[in-house]
Amino acid sequence: MAGTTITPAASYGSTAQAASVKRERGHIIAGLAPVLLWQTLFFVIPMLILLVYSFWTMRDYRLDYTFTLDNYVAIFTNPIYFKAFLLSLQVALFVTVICAVLAVPVAYFIAKKAGRWRVMLLVMVIIPFWVSLVMRAFAWRLLLGERGFINRGLELTGVIEQPFSFLLYSPTAIVIGLVYAYLPLYVLPLYASFDKVHDNWIAAAQDLNATPMRAFWEVTFPLALPGLMVGAVFCFIFGLGEYIVPALLGGGKSLMISQAIRLEFELRQNWPGGAALSIVLMAIVMAILAVSLRWLRPETAR
Amino acid sequence: MSAGTVKLGRPNPAKGGVALTAYTALIFAFLYLPIAVIILFAFDDKPVPGLPMAGLTLDWFGKAFSDPDLMASLFVSIKLALSSAVLATAIAMPAAMVLAWREVRLRTLVMCLLLAPIVVPQIVIGLGLVLLFRLVPDLIGSPAIIIAHTTLTACYATMILYSRLLGFRRSYLEAAMDLGASDLRVFFEIILPLAAPALLAVMLLAFTDAFGEYIVAWFVAGFTETLPIVIWGSMRGVLSPAINAISSVIIVVSLVLSALSQIWIIRQSRSSS
Numbered sequence: 261m262a263g264t265t266i267t268p269a270a271s272y273g274s275t276a277q278a279a280s281v282k283r284e285r286g287h288i289i290a291g292l293a294p295v296l297l298w299q300t301l302f303f304v305i306p307m308l309i310l311l312v313y314s315f316w317t318m319r320d321y322r323l324d325y326t327f328t329l330d331n332y333v334a335i336f337t338n339p340i341y342f343k344a345f346l347l348s349l350q351v352a353l354f355v356t357v358i359c360a361v362l363a364v365p366v367a368y369f370i371a372k373k374a375g376r377w378r379v380m381l382l383v384m385v386i387i388p389f390w391v392s393l394v395m396r397a398f399a400w401r402l403l404l405g406e407r408g409f410i411n412r413g414l415e416l417t418g419v420i421e422q423p424f425s426f427l428l429y430s431p432t433a434i435v436i437g438l439v440y441a442y443l444p445l446y447v448l449p450l451y452a453s454f455d456k457v458h459d460n461w462i463a464a465a466q467d468l469n470a471t472p473m474r475a476f477w478e479v480t481f482p483l484a485l486p487g488l489m490v491g492a493v494f495c496f497i498f499g500l501g502e503y504i505v506p507a508l509l510g511g512g513k514s515l516m517i518s519q520a521i522r523l524e525f526e527l528r529q530n531w532p533g534g535a536a537l538s539i540v541l542m543a544i545v546m547a548i549l550a551v552s553l554r555w556l557r558p559e560t561a562r
Numbered sequence: 563m564s565a566g567t568v569k570l571g572r573p574n575p576a577k578g579g580v581a582l583t584a585y586t587a588l589i590f591a592f593l594y595l596p597i598a599v600i601i602l603f604a605f606d607d608k609p610v611p612g613l614p615m616a617g618l619t620l621d622w623f624g625k626a627f628s629d630p631d632l633m634a635s636l637f638v639s640i641k642l643a644l645s646s647a648v649l650a651t652a653i654a655m656p657a658a659m660v661l662a663w664r665e666v667r668l669r670t671l672v673m674c675l676l677l678a679p680i681v682v683p684q685i686v687i688g689l690g691l692v693l694l695f696r697l698v699p700d701l702i703g704s705p706a707i708i709i710a711h712t713t714l715t716a717c718y719a720t721m722i723l724y725s726r727l728l729g730f731r732r733s734y735l736e737a738a739m740d741l742g743a744s745d746l747r748v749f750f751e752i753i754l755p756l757a758a759p760a761l762l763a764v765m766l767l768a769f770t771d772a773f774g775e776y777i778v779a780w781f782v783a784g785f786t787e788t789l790p791i792v793i794w795g796s797m798r799g800v801l802s803p804a805i806n807a808i809s810s811v812i813i814v815v816s817l818v819l820s821a822l823s824q825i826w827i828i829r830q831s832r833s834s835s
Contacts, residue, residue, distance in 0.1 A: 392774020
């Protein structure tokens, strides 16, 4: 008895369910399709084209379509490319360490000590990040040049007689410019981490007689490590491949890898060579991300 | 022993320590002084800007805004950045809605595809795109620049919108659906008004970013000159203070746009959660 009354309703329910599942799937496809198609066409395919080009060569300004590993052999044997990769890694490392040291106290201050000013301070840290990097690097040319703000200021106040010539057009200038460019990016994840450390935990440590310093190093800081790692990874990979800052502040005596890529493309018209450099650079970035994925995952999952 | 003292709640900001406060102030000076220097020198009454300042003048602004090349590139940049910002937001919004509100299989794969253009160096994206556009040379120039900037900005546009939409009360949407509203009606009468601040914020960010982007645009620009390309070119030679003047206008506008969008994003997360 009961079974006969339920059956039609149940079968009606299941067809409705099937219809709604179908509708749901239609929604998902329709929603994701535009952005996924776009990124496939204008990101994934260009990367595949780069990969293909990297196995070709350029002879007398014409592409030679025979498969070869010559471009990659050149990267690992030609000291110019090798030095460029080395300089990029060194610069990225310096930038990451300096950014971390500068960002930790600021992020801590904003998260824990700024009271009702914290949102405003956080916004103020982020907004210079959106100013064109061309102009932010340009500012450092005005500051660091031989007749720039810093040298002239020191001369006028009598601190130095001769301007410092090492300030602009040097790896130092590149590091300063990149620290300036990516500091806001480092403060953000650190802030998020410090913000998640409950004040009660710090208070508990201090009640157990820890000094504020000890409470910071043994409670707050270890809990903020995920933010420190996320900031470090992004700072490092952005510093590694940045073009604008080294091109404007580096002076061109020693090239970073991004500059070598543009040189291959523009001056030497060697697109396959540039493509191979790009692939190696990308491989390094992907390797760094793969190694650090276990620190990144809880952040991206949020 | 600190017997008898009870510490509860948020540490008092007054106890923040003078050193930490001073340090933070220094970092803020580091963040803002360099761009302030460009703005300051834009008023310097000397053909080659430098200390000590000779006097204040507005001439360089007049010169910049009457320079036909500079103005032409400014309008090109505004037009292209506006197009790519609208396009990026338009393709980001449906994806963000799906990611925030529906069960998506292969979610990780989708997320990876959306994050990849952010971590891949821009010089690599630029080179890849120019090799792609060699297959369709007609697109080189303005269309290619719009496409390139849409590719760069759509990723974080999707991620920002996604994280904002996560905070939405689904009950609003379900209530409307239960009352028989069509999908389109739900979108235009409920989702769009609620998400408007976030959409506008994302559009402003994408605009600011695309407007100032140089290296990817340079690869695919052909003979099209955006403002960053013109400024870059002028930095090779003797710097005219007119460049300082136009740069300082753009810096101030960028700061205002990015401040507005950050505030809208934060407001949105507060009002909806």
